[in-house]
Amino acid sequence: MIRLAANLSMLFTEHDFLDRFTAASEAGFRGVEYLFPYDHSPDTLRDALQASHLQQVLFNLPPGDWEAGERGLASLPGREAEFRDSVVEALRYAEALDCPRVHAMAGLLPEGADEPTRQAHHATFIENLRFAAREAARVGREVLIEPINTCDMPGFFLSRQAQAMAVLEAVGESNLRLQFDLYHCQIMDGDLIRHLEHQFGDIGHVQIAGVPERHEPDRGEVHYPALFERLEALGYAGWIGCEYRPAADTRSGLAWGEAFGLMSH
Template sequence: MPRFAANLSMMYQEYAFLDRFFPAVDDGFKGVEFLFPYEFSIAEVALKKNDSGLNVALFNAPPGDWSAGERGIASLPGRQDEFKRSLDTALEYSSALGNSRLHVMAGLLEPGADRAAHRAVYLENLAYAAQQAAPLGLTIVIEPINVRDIPGFFLNRQDEAHAICREVGATNLKVQFDFYHCQITEGDLATTLRQYIESVGHIQIASVPDRHEPDEGEVNFAYLMKLVDELGYHGWVGAEYRPRGKTSEGLGWLRAWE
């Protein structure tokens, strides 16, 4: 079965963030991912990562003003210099944490905004990010996100995301395939994964519709994880869900798939 990485931003909420690494180890995870490490110094996060022996699979570049509702700045006209500075920050963390994937969030498209202008900025910023990340052996990933969870998010569909990657043309720019978001937006998960697997750079899972453990709801994850193996995907699968209770008590799905 695939290699699973615990998402430390959503799982193990019963602990402070820096205290979540070792419970993940105790539960058998070999890798972790998280949204944003920037509240903590590079040294603090690197110490936890190194002491725990965990691999950091992925985290996100700074998203703008998250508390004010921003959800990324990569597609926002007039923010290109800020995007470059934020990328510099993310790459400093990547150099210390050794993650192989960095997620760059597209941002919101406000009502009445010029989508073509946003798309042009997005491609420009993604080309820059991929170029800057290449010397670190780092792959930039972009993620289609459903508009139920994030209304107005710029990028929503797998086909559009893969088209953008082809247009940019960087070998280290790929798509994050989140089964939760894809099911809500477009469904047809197995066929879509088969179609685009060659340019999928990271996978994430959570139940639909409630975003809990992947052992309930409308998606057959046991079937999909077998398909992931059959298609030759060797990357991490991030468990990006909100546990129904204490994280460790809800890991029956992981035990069943080991």
């Protein structure tokens, strides 16, 4: 069964953030994700979830200085202490919100990074993820990593599916999983169904958006009905995060999801 979660950082932005929970519930969503919870207390967010009868399914670890352009800490040499603090903070929220998984953004390589710099980022990434996974395991949570395309996020350290799979193997922790964003994968790698099949055992969460504009998933070059069919055939029981930018207002673009219980009016 396909279960869709609204990404509240992108959907329902016609509303203030805390009002997006109700809007998502009224549109038929039963789960939500977003980039970061840290501007609000865990109690405030838990109240919003409970009032809207929603499940929190994912959010990201603190990313460093987002406004200054930082996009995660996990691979940044010299920032290990800050990363460890970010793990503690994220898990505090995850426990309070009963959220089963958190995403550790890899961060950016410096412009013009040479091979030794890349190797230093790789080594830091492995050690940081091992720490994060072990801390998360203590409280029954998963940590996810996500390849992000370098068109939307130039310089992002983790950008290809093969690289992500090599990282998972190197870390070797069973609760470190793959956040499989079909939008990013299509831009960087293509061959979506084969990637789903080959990596299925490591997938902890799936996200979708139309390619290339990142609008509704019924727009663009990717035929999502075939991908949903394959996910169901593979036995995927997790959530699918709707991480796209509506072409107009959110509700008018939800006709694509009516087969899954979403309402467009």
